Amino acid sequence: MSRTTIADVAREAGVTKATVSHALSGNRPTSEETRAKVLAAAEKLNWVPSQSARALATSRANAIAVVLARDPEVIANDSFFPAFIAGVESVLAETETALLLQVVTDQDAEERAYRTLSHGRADGALLLDLRADDWRVPLLTELALPTVLVGAYDQPTSFSCVRTDDAAPVRELIAHLRAAGHERIAHVSGPLDYVHSRARADAFVADIGSDELLREGDFTAASGRDRTEELLALPDRPTAILYSNDTMAIAGLSFARSQGLSIPRDLAISGFDDDHLSAHLSPALTSVSSDPAARGRAAARLLRADIFGADPRTEVVDCNVVHFRDSTAARSASA
Amino acid sequence: MSRTTIADVAREAGVTKATVSHALSGNRPTSEETRAKVLAAAEKLNWVPSQSARALATSRANAIAVVLARDPEVIANDSFFPAFIAGVESVLAETETALLLQVVTDQDAEERAYRTLSHGRADGALLLDLRADDWRVPLLTELALPTVLVGAYDQPTSFSCVRTDDAAPVRELIAHLRAAGHERIAHVSGPLDYVHSRARADAFVADIGSDELLREGDFTAASGRDRTEELLALPDRPTAILYSNDTMAIAGLSFARSQGLSIPRDLAISGFDDDHLSAHLSPALTSVSSDPAARGRAAARLLRADIFGADPRTEVVDCNVVHFRDSTAARSASA
DNA sequence: GTGAAAGCGCTAACAG
């Protein structure tokens, strides 16, 4: 509770509050001399302007928000999020903007969170885990809160977007597996109302020509296991499974092994998001890395531009790269 | 920019601003009737009080801060942090408190961050990655910002602490390895100025009786590899290595293998923090899980209590459990 | 039980 206020500094420097304010913000010309006096006084008193007072006066919070409506388990096991946040922070740091993180448990709380945030707490928001026809988009539009949508979004929108091509790596994986002789290729997706899960699943179905071997998971290990069990119980079981994240892939791998299958000989497996340990598994897991930090940086930059009044833009950050590893290595013989 | 303010609600309800304020906060008795009118008006106008105005008036930001001075690489590969944050959020959610996350790159920025935060932006802070004689402790004391120290802290302090017993799992691991016949046991620690790294290293040295086989790493894969190389080059090389996190352990494991060693036959290996994939590596990695979410919850509760004026307390969250897996399995014969 | 009015600490017209 630094008691020193702008008034103390003004007194110390022998000027008025307004002068102090402007000397520091550079919002109007100030003589070099008074500027120096003000700086000296501020320094001497160790004064830091109150963010809440400034926020109230300028209606700018100097903070942006990320609201997460995720299961704690999924948060903890997600390799995307921390790296994404690190990317966001690296650009926020340049402008001393803070990141407000809020985890909510239900939609009601989420809506309240956005309403509160938009009212003096944050200057903008980053929307993650977009769903088809996401209800948050009209809400944020109504609240007039600058927003950047992270992840594909197909509806026309007036918000900035950070996109990536989720379909390309899926096609690349399928091509690779086909070349290795696989004909029964399955896909365990994330929840299909997530736009990016849907994009991957659509790419899969389009390329394979059927959704017979598509199963919907929810990114947890449990769902990876269960969907794998279903697929392997099929009369004509798949010889390769593409999972929409590494956690499900590994759970699937374990289950397949417990059934006596050998990976990749009997079943090829690939993940998504390339957890930093995936390359060290045995067999090393084929996965798709996507540079979450780069997407975080892009999102933060777009949001900052938006807050400063720039027109919304869509930026495609294309950094998906498939790492082919042993879990999809070519099988020596047969089908 | 919801234009509606408390004045609009007051007008709509036919009362004054003060009444609206009190009706909602319950800060003074209000007749059931006016209370209902106020609630109806607020609902009708979709009004949410401005956080910045409220913060200014009450000098309470309804937010707490976590400042991270970490390398982005370390952030992205850390399995502790996301789960910890999830735990923190789960208790903050109860009181609609937000979490302000700030990542800084140098000490100067970190100090500025704390000064700014303490001045209207946050009501308290969580200190992670404590170092011996941490400079942030006196700073936060000076700023009079309620703070909770997460991780052991040996200096006397007037702040609340969340502790865990880092020594016990180290002793348990050593005992296990000794029982399996290991006599040359090494430890690759984290940076030794971190209090928790130091605690583990001290426990190691105390139990082993020498620091000959102690090497200081920095939690990155590169350092895990390098320290392992040094240890394996020793004339009388260790037969077991305890690493202070899983990332270093896996890097060490890879390096040892590249030298033709077999794990665990020629070299037993254990990690720390129990990344969610560690159990799935091959061999499965022995590691120590520590329930970061529980520590996050404890820290958030202590901080909230502190902000509300409770006396500082130290809470020991003891949830370290060693998961013995194949990477330290008993060797059939010899030394 | 409710109203009126005085701030919280800063910024931003408007004068000079």
Added chain:
DNA sequence: CTGTTAGCGCTTTCAC
């Protein structure tokens, strides 16, 4: 170039 004066939207005495 600098000082004066209002607010920003809320909370909180102090009266009634």
